[in-house]
């Protein structure tokens with residue numbers, strides 16, 4: 449049955465130096481951004497084209513060898529760890545932009561390109577790729593996790609922005625999903641099935657993504673509040689009034705303290721909203737004024753807004769560093785990031801309940817979120833030497849997820865399932881989970897595609 453050594457020998461004959469079995473390279477691909485223990489692959493392959501990916505997959509299929517696609521490893525639920533060993537497929541050397549079509553506002557790219565590189569390449573075209581998860585992730589990884597981020601409130605998530613893909617299936621067959629057309633009524637939507645499939649159904653080897661036009665004007669506003677409640681109520685009202693904000697981010701006082709220390713800034717240590725507006729010169733100032741008038745009803749403290757690009761860049765750089773800044777505030781602790789998403793009307797209560805839990809269980813944690821989508825993250829800290837401490841963090845993350853389900857939300861708005869949220873799949877999907885399990889078996893009958901993630905077909909799992 450499973451013969452990883454034989455698969456490695458054949459892949460080595462195919463790729464030569466681009467199949468690496470060194471301890472250091474396997475270690476690099478066996479670690480993660482958060483609390484999971486190391487899980488190393490037996491080898492790491494660096495393919496250069498779709499045909500090579502297909503040949504590697506055929507070899508792995510023959511020997512029942514697990515294959516774990518790898519972008520840059522920034523996922524937060526242990527998605528890219530080699531739970532069952534096998535060969536990790538590092539896609540970073542398939543990182544070209546194959547086409548930019550300014551008339552149809554789309555780009556065709558290989559999966560290993562990162563969003564920052566793509567946007568650098570697009571700079572002279574007047575277009576940009578809008579999905580921004582903060583981390584400089586690959587387009588393949590972002591499609592596989594159905595990522596979103598600060599700008600999704602206006603421009604959508606990977607679900608809306610991936611138009612078409614080329615995919616290598618578990619038997620090595622190469623298929624195409626989706627089209628360049630804006631919409632289609634032709635058949636089952638396989639494109640959307642593969643977006644968010646976390647490498648468990650196939651390997652993405654090419655993506656066609658939608659691009660957006662650079663707005664004529666951009667402005668940003670920053671305001672602080674006495675309580676998170678007030679900040680969240682401003683968001684809810686702004687969304688319900690249909691103000692077309694491009695970004696609206698909640699940052700709690702712990703995260704503000706962390707950002708101040710890390711980025712040498714001096715925001716008041718209070719809950720903040722960081723916002724951005726896109727449009728014409730008059731519309732962006734009108735949107736900022738409307739937000740200010742709403743904020744005045746909710747005890748806003750300071751309110752600053754600007755259209756200067758250097759101030760905007762500084763603001764969003766600080767926001768994007770919040771994760772590492774908060775980890776730096778608690779250097780001897782493990783940080784566990786968890787996210788949920790709820791209907792906007794339930795957001796204030798969801799955040800209040802999380803704050804009560806942090807107090808009740810005496811856990812240090814920060815709250816930050818893409819609140820315009822009803823999505824927020826809690827970064828929970830614990831002592832790495834105390835297993836009970838980590839268990840407590842998991843309990844709090846589970847309680848957050850269950851409360852989200854109880855109000856019609858989801859256990860993860862953007863981070864995904866990986867290993868960390870496997871135990872919540874049944875609670876979220878009920879009897880639909882068996883359909884998903886059947887789909888996994890249909891696409892991957894030998895369970896070689898990132899096994900043990902999202903749908904668990906084997907008995908091995910890590911303690912939740």
Ligand SMILES: Cc1cc2nc3c(=O)[nH]c(=O)nc-3n(C[C@H](O)[C@H](O)[C@H](O)COP(=O)(O)OP(=O)(O)OC[C@H]3O[C@@H](n4cnc5c(N)ncnc54)[C@H](O)[C@@H]3O)c2cc1C
Nearest residue numbers: 519520521522523527581585586588589590592596647652
């Ligand atoms: C500081 C920080 C902030 C973050 N903020 C956000 C956020 O705001 N929003 C958000 O959505 N996420 C966020 N994340 C999580 C992470 O950036 C996303 O999940 C991202 O999409 C992962 O991309 P990656 O290239 O690192 O993929 P990896 O972590 O390498 O892989 C992720 C998953 O995709 C699969 N995969 C990778 N490439 C392919 C491929 N070519 N074909 C098939 N499957 C593939 C892997 O097997 C794995 O299951 C954040 C992470 C960090 C560290």
